[in-house]
Amino acid sequence: xxxxxxxxxxxxxxxxxxxxxxxxxxxxxxxxxxxxxxxxxxxxxxxxxxxxxxxxxxxxxxxxxxxxxxxxxxxxxxxxxxxxxxxxxxxxxxxxxxxxxxxxxxxxxxxxxxxxxxxxxxxxx
Numbered sequence: 001x002x003x004x005x006x007x008x009x010x011x012x013x014x015x016x017x018x019x020x021x022x023x024x025x026x027x028x029x030x031x032x033x034x035x036x037x038x039x040x041x042x043x044x045x046x047x048x049x050x051x052x053x054x055x056x057x058x059x060x061x062x063x064x065x066x067x068x069x070x071x072x073x074x075x076x077x078x079x080x081x082x083x084x085x086x087x088x089x090x091x092x093x094x095x096x097x098x099x100x101x102x103x104x105x106x107x108x109x110x111x112x113x114x115x116x117x118x119x120x121x122x123x124x125x
Contacts, residue, residue: 089102
């Protein structure tokens with residue numbers, strides 16, 4: 001396996017682990033893959049900036065009686081020529097609600113570990 005394929009596999013494994021953490025309502029497991037200055041634009045367009053704020057938002061989301069459960073399914077992962085940036089795009093959907101859409105994520109390799117710097121979700125419902 002060449003280096004590009006290894007890096008794509010590493011990001012895919014991180015995405016799978018992040019999705020599993022969502023199913024398990026494990027905020028720390030999801031946040032493990034976020035940079036300190038992580039930026040998220042939610043499916044309806046609300047911006048969230050910073051890991052600390054996102055941990056609060058996700059903690060509140062998981063605390064409700066029937067928390068949303070969603071999965072991101074990558075369709076393309078491209079590793080930049082520098083080997084430190086990557087682009088992921090795919091689809092997302094809720095398993096317990098009718099929301100779905102497309103997303104893109106920017107990954108950055110820091111100390112050999114891929115973490116997300118930003119995510120953009122677009123709701124198509």
